[in-house]
Amino acid sequence: MSASLPASSPPASNGSEPVGAGFILKKAVLSALVALGLFSLMVGVRTEAGQSGQLEYWTRFGELASLVGAVFVGSIVVELLRLWLGPRGGLGSFVPASVQSGLSVAGRYLAPALLIFTLLVPVIFYNQRYILDLGILVLTYVMLGWGLNVVVGLAGLLDLGYVAFYAVGAYSYGLLSTTFGLSFWICLPLAGILAAFWGVLLGFPVLRLRGDYLAIVTLAFGEIIRLVLINWQDVTGGPNGISGIPRPSLFGIPLTPGPDGLAAMLGIPFSPTHRIVFLFYLILALALLTNWVTIRLRRLPIGRAWEALREDEVACRALGINITTTKLTAFATGAMFGGFAGAFFATRQGFISPESFTFQESALVLAIVVLGGMGSQLGVALAALAMIGGFELFRSLEVYRMLVFGLAMVLVMIWRPRGIVGHRSPTVFLEKSKSISSDLVKEGHG
Amino acid sequence: MDYFAQQLINGLVLGSIYGLIAIGYTMVYGIVGMINFAHGDVFMIGGFIALISFLVLVSVGLTAVPVILLIVLLVSMAITALYGWTIERIAYRPLRHSFRLAPMLSAIGMSFVLTNFSQVSQGARVKPVPPIVTGGYTLHEGESGFVVQLSNIQIVVVITTIVLLGLFTWLVSRTRLGRDMRACEQDQTMAALLGVDVDRTISMTFVIGAALAAVAGMMYLLYYGLVDFFMGFVAGIKAFTAAVLGGIGSLPGAMLGGLAIGLIETFWSAYFSVEYKDVAAFSILIVVLIFMPTGLLGRPEVEKV
Numbered sequence: 001m002s003a004s005l006p007a008s009s010p011p012a013s014n015g016s017e018p019v020g021a022g023f024i025l026k027k028a029v030l031s032a033l034v035a036l037g038l039f040s041l042m043v044g045v046r047t048e049a050g051q052s053g054q055l056e057y058w059t060r061f062g063e064l065a066s067l068v069g070a071v072f073v074g075s076i077v078v079e080l081l082r083l084w085l086g087p088r089g090g091l092g093s094f095v096p097a098s099v100q101s102g103l104s105v106a107g108r109y110l111a112p113a114l115l116i117f118t119l120l121v122p123v124i125f126y127n128q129r130y131i132l133d134l135g136i137l138v139l140t141y142v143m144l145g146w147g148l149n150v151v152v153g154l155a156g157l158l159d160l161g162y163v164a165f166y167a168v169g170a171y172s173y174g175l176l177s178t179t180f181g182l183s184f185w186i187c188l189p190l191a192g193i194l195a196a197f198w199g200v201l202l203g204f205p206v207l208r209l210r211g212d213y214l215a216i217v218t219l220a221f222g223e224i225i226r227l228v229l230i231n232w233q234d235v236t237g238g239p240n241g242i243s244g245i246p247r248p249s250l251f252g253i254p255l256t257p258g259p260d261g262l263a264a265m266l267g268i269p270f271s272p273t274h275r276i277v278f279l280f281y282l283i284l285a286l287a288l289l290t291n292w293v294t295i296r297l298r299r300l301p302i303g304r305a306w307e308a309l310r311e312d313e314v315a316c317r318a319l320g321i322n323i324t325t326t327k328l329t330a331f332a333t334g335a336m337f338g339g340f341a342g343a344f345f346a347t348r349q350g351f352i353s354p355e356s357f358t359f360q361e362s363a364l365v366l367a368i369v370v371l372g373g374m375g376s377q378l379g380v381a382l383a384a385l386a387m388i389g390g391f392e393l394f395r396s397l398e399v400y401r402m403l404v405f406g407l408a409m410v411l412v413m414i415w416r417p418r419g420i421v422g423h424r425s426p427t428v429f430l431e432k433s434k435s436i437s438s439d440l441v442k443e444g445h446g
Numbered sequence: 447m448d449y450f451a452q453q454l455i456n457g458l459v460l461g462s463i464y465g466l467i468a469i470g471y472t473m474v475y476g477i478v479g480m481i482n483f484a485h486g487d488v489f490m491i492g493g494f495i496a497l498i499s500f501l502v503l504v505s506v507g508l509t510a511v512p513v514i515l516l517i518v519l520l521v522s523m524a525i526t527a528l529y530g531w532t533i534e535r536i537a538y539r540p541l542r543h544s545f546r547l548a549p550m551l552s553a554i555g556m557s558f559v560l561t562n563f564s565q566v567s568q569g570a571r572v573k574p575v576p577p578i579v580t581g582g583y584t585l586h587e588g589e590s591g592f593v594v595q596l597s598n599i600q601i602v603v604v605i606t607t608i609v610l611l612g613l614f615t616w617l618v619s620r621t622r623l624g625r626d627m628r629a630c631e632q633d634q635t636m637a638a639l640l641g642v643d644v645d646r647t648i649s650m651t652f653v654i655g656a657a658l659a660a661v662a663g664m665m666y667l668l669y670y671g672l673v674d675f676f677m678g679f680v681a682g683i684k685a686f687t688a689a690v691l692g693g694i695g696s697l698p699g700a701m702l703g704g705l706a707i708g709l710i711e712t713f714w715s716a717y718f719s720v721e722y723k724d725v726a727a728f729s730i731l732i733v734v735l736i737f738m739p740t741g742l743l744g745r746p747e748v749e750k751v
Contacts, residue, residue, distance in 0.1 A: 037528045041498045041521075042491070043567050049574060057501050158547055160554075205736045211546055212481045216686060217735055220728040223683070227728075231721040359679070363554055370551055403562040409555025414540045417548045 024083075028075040035071035039064055111378050118284060122277040132276045136283055136348065138388045140341055143287035145368040145380040147337030150294055152366065153375035154303065155330035156310025158215040161202070161222025162365055165195040165335040167229060167357035169342020174242040174352050175235070184248040188343050195339025196332040198225075203331035207324060210313070222362055229354040241353025248347045250278060279348055286344060290337045291377055297333070306330050307375075360402070367409055373418055448588040452595070453716045454709070459600045459669065461708020462607040466662035467685035468692065468700035469614070470530075470655030476631045476695035477651050478542070483553035484533055486682015487560035488656045491529055492663025493673040494564055496522040497573055500667075511578065515602075522664050523657040529560075530656025531649055538652075539645070557678075565675040572674040579668060603665045610661055611701060614654070618697065623650055631695070680724060684711070687731040693744020702742060 044064040050056040118135075125131040144166065151159045172191040176182045182190075202221050206214055229236045236242070249255065253262045255275040262274065297303040305326045308316045317323055346352050368387055372379030387405075394401055467489050474482040499521040503514050537556045541548045582597030618624035626647045629637040638644045666681070667673050688707040692699025707727060714726040734741065 034528065034532060037525060038532060039567075041495050041502075041525060042564065045498045045502060046568065047498055047501060047573055048569055049571060053574065055497075055501055055573060055575060057498070057505070158550070205732060209735060209739070212550055213690075213735055213739065215550060216481060216683075216690075217732050220683065220687075220731045224725050224728050227722070227725045231725075360558075363558070366551070366554075370547070399566050400562070402558050403566060406555040406558030406560075406562060410537045410552045410559070413544070413548045413552040413555065414537075417541070417544045 024076055024079040027079060028072050031075040032068050032072040035068045036064075039067050043067055114378075114381065115288075122280050126273065126277070129273065129276060132273070132280055134388070134392055136276070136280050138385055139280070139283040139287050140345060140348075141365065141368060141384040141388050142381050143283065143290050143341045143344075144338060144365045145372065145384050146287065146290040146294060146377060147334050147341065148365050148369050149334075149372075149375065149377070149380050150297075150306070150337070151330050151334035152369050153380075154294070154298065154310065155306040155327065157327065157330060158211065158366075159218045159331075159334070160215045160359070160362055160366065161218035161220070161225075162334070162338055163357045163359070163362040164202075164222040164225040165199060165338030166342040166345065166361070167225055167354075168195045168198050168335075169339030170346040170352045170356070171229065171236060171242070171342075172339065173343035173346040174245045177246050178242060178244060184246070184343070184347050185251060188340060191343035192336040192339045195342065196336040199331040199333075199335025199338075200328050202335075203328040207327055219359065219362070222357075222359060226354050226357050229357070236354075239354060241351060241355075242346075243351045245346050245350050245352065247275065247350065248279070248282065279344075283344055283348075286340055290340075293333075293337075294377065302326070302329055363409075364405070367405070371412055448586060448590075448592045448594050449716070451586070452592075453712050455594070455596055455600060457709035457712030458705060459603050459708070460712055461688075461705035462603055463662045463665050463669070463704075464681070464685045464688045464707050465701040465704025466607060466610070466658045466665070467681060468688040468704045469697060470659050471686050471689040472692070472694050472697060472700040473627075473651050473655050475689070477627060478538070478549075478648060480538070480549040481553065481686065482538075482652075482655070483550065483682070484537075484556040484560055485655065485659060486678035486680075486685065487557050488526060488530055488533070488678070489659040489663045489666075489681055489685075490673070490675065490678030491560060491564060492522050492526040492656070492660030493667045493677065494568060494573075494663070494675075495525050495660065496664035496667050497575060497673050500575065500578070515578070519606075519661065519664060522660045526660030526663070527653040527657040530652040530659075533560075533656075534649055534652040539648075557682075561675055561678065568675065570675060572672050574672045575667065577671060599668055603669055606661065606665065610658065614658070615697070617654070623647070627651060683731070684724075684727045687727055687734070690731060691734050691741055693741030695745070696741070696743040699741055699743035706742075 044059060044061055045057050046060055047055055047057045118139075121135050122132060125135075144162070147165075148159065148162045151157050151162070169191040172194045173184070173187040176187045176190060177184070202218065206217050209217055230239055232238070247255065250262055253265060255262050255278055256270075261270065298307070302325075305316070305321045306329075308319070308321060309323065309326050309330075313323065316326075345356070349356075364387065368383045369380055371387070372381070372383035391401060391405075394404060397404075467485065470485045470488070471482060474480065474485070496518050499518050500514065503517060508514050508517075533556055537552045538549055541552055577599075579597075579599040579602055582595050582600070584593055585596050586594040588594075618627060626637070626642045627650070629640070629642050630644055630647045634644050637647075663673070666677070684707055685704065688703035689700045690703070691706055692701070692703025707730070710730060711723050711727055715723045718726075
């Protein structure tokens with residue numbers, strides 16, 4: 001198999017090891033041995049609590065053997081691919097610059113096309129409730145991604161607890177509407193304001209932290225919010241959550257079959273799809289609002305300050321930019337959009353519980369932002385589509401979902417650490433806007 | 447007073463477990479400068495391997511408890527160390543010169559992989575084991591009938607921790623590997639120039655960290671009598687808190703921080719509320735990072751431009 005390959009081609013910079021059939025085979029055998037060690041007990045033996053509570057176990061040597069075999073074959077394939085693609089690192093550097101800039105040109109037309117298609121989705125798929133629901137889900141994550149993008153992509157502050165603001169928004173709407181009977185349209189700004197408030201509250205103490213430490217503190221913050229939601233039973237309903245959250249209305253006109261509903265008012269027969277379509281356009285409008293605000297903010301001094309902060313905090317401070325306000329506004333803005341999305345989530349589900357706001361959710365949104373190329377609005381939208389769509393495709397393999405997700409995260413970091421759309425369009429330019437590959441910029445020092 | 451003494455014992459035992467995990471965090475942070483987010487899950491894997499090897503040994507017909515414990519300890523240390531090595535090799539080494547957030551995100555991905563891997567391969571249900579080390583001593587009997595007890599398992603946990611710490615300190619301060627590790631911690635480029643195999647040293651750091659986490663996993667299994675696939679997350683964050691509290695990069699600090707977190711958590715559960723014990727631990731993390739970012743024994747980080 002490997003004999004047909006130009007094994008004699010000099011592996012220029014890939015260390016000093018000669019790449020030949022023997023080398024590949026040796027590496028594959030080693031990988032298989034390591035896999036055997038790793039999986040021997042974890043896969044080869046299955047434990048389960050039996051009837052009497054006593055643990056029982058049985059062996060699964062077939063699975064073990066096939067896994068080890070898969071690693072062996074996989075290792076050979078990877079080595080051959082590496083040989084074939086050339087000695088230079090991973091696939092990331094394999095994509096030439098011309099293709100990258102071509103992508104950015106295509107991106108100029110892709111975004112409007114995508115927007116028009118999204119607008120038409122409820123028309124095209126009117127009778128397919130499943131697709132509409134999926135669309136709403138994707139748009140929710142697009143919105144969350146765009147919201148987090150302000151914090152991570154623009155200001156360069158790694159936030160692992162973004163879901164906390166999503167939770168604050170959802171619980172704000174849930175509690176305000178069920179206890180005080182406030183309508184969705186009053187609660188939506190309130191949810192945003194409350195979430196922004198929590199964003200500032202988180203922002204204040206972490207002003208001095210950077211990078212990894214900041215990430216861990218935000219993670220702890222997210223977990224604290226979730227634990228409080230679980231344990232403060234009098235207010236939040238504990239693990240049972242809040243149910244019976246009112247559905248949204250079209251500025252006061254309910255979408256119900258009754259005589260004062262929207263269908264009766266327009267004189268058309270009622271259909272439950274109306275509400276789904278309404279929700280679809282609602283989240284689309286919210287997401288577009290997020291996008292629009294972000295794009296506008298990037299051109300304001302505050303947006304420029306965010307990006308400067310991302311590139312270099314020390315230089316930023318030296319130039320007289322107020323780090324405190326810059327960081328706090330980034331947290332508050334990102335949190336506000338998270339709060340909006342949370343309120344929408346609550347009204348769509350009609351039921352919320354702490355289970356929806358786990359760390360996995362934060363990581364998923366963060367993965368969307370990172371995969372989308374940190375700072376690229378289009379990239380985030382595409383990544384959300386790919387991730388959530390991918391999750392749906394693998395729905396039958398539910399148990400393996402997070403496994404694949406985790407592996408994908410690792411592989412993306414290895415191959416394309418700058419995400420799908422790995423380029424930056426400068427906001428200020430002299431004559432002509434040229435996009436820069438984000439390999440050339442650094443970030444994440446915030 | 448008796449109640450306090452009992453909680454003190456419990457806290458110290460829990461703290462030993464956290465300390466063992468925290469060493470893995472602090473070592474990796476000291477040398478590579480990244481938070482090994484998957485370390486908590488390595489601890490969980492260690493617990494699982496200890497459970498499985500224990501089951502197999504018992505069903506093979508071994509009855510001598512010390513022999514079983516020793517074999518289980520060695521097996522789980524060896525296999526978990528292999529996990530640590532593989533994780534570093536697959537997920538971290540290719541990213542060593544990537545941008546700063548990349549290893550962190552890769553580590554989060556790896557953490558999901560490990561959690562889900564054990565969920566898929568061993569099932570989602572909690573695995574209970576019957577108490578393996580039983581018995582204990584009554585230290586003091588109060589007038590109200592409250593008994594301060596020191597169980598054998600607690601003694602085993604503390605003694606194992608002390609022995610391992612001694613071994614580990616010897617490794618770091620007296621052996622060639624330890625010297626290499628300290629050199630890499632100070633300056634990787636210079637260490638490489640002076641003939642230290644940096645790649646190998648970093649690999650060994652992960653191996654040692656994983657082995658210690660495996661011991662912690664086994665102790666957890668013996669002490670609480672159960673493992674489940676999700677236990678690594680919270681334990682990992684708490685151990686990280688311990689590492690930060692002790693001063694990240696400092697090995698005695700990690701142990702000290704572990705004991706402190708164990709004590710705080712136990713006393714919080716005993717005197718305030720059990721529900722909010724995790725909130726307490728996470729709040730400590732935030733407070734320490736804000737007011738004392740170098741921890742108890744850490745060195746201040748110099749900001750370079």
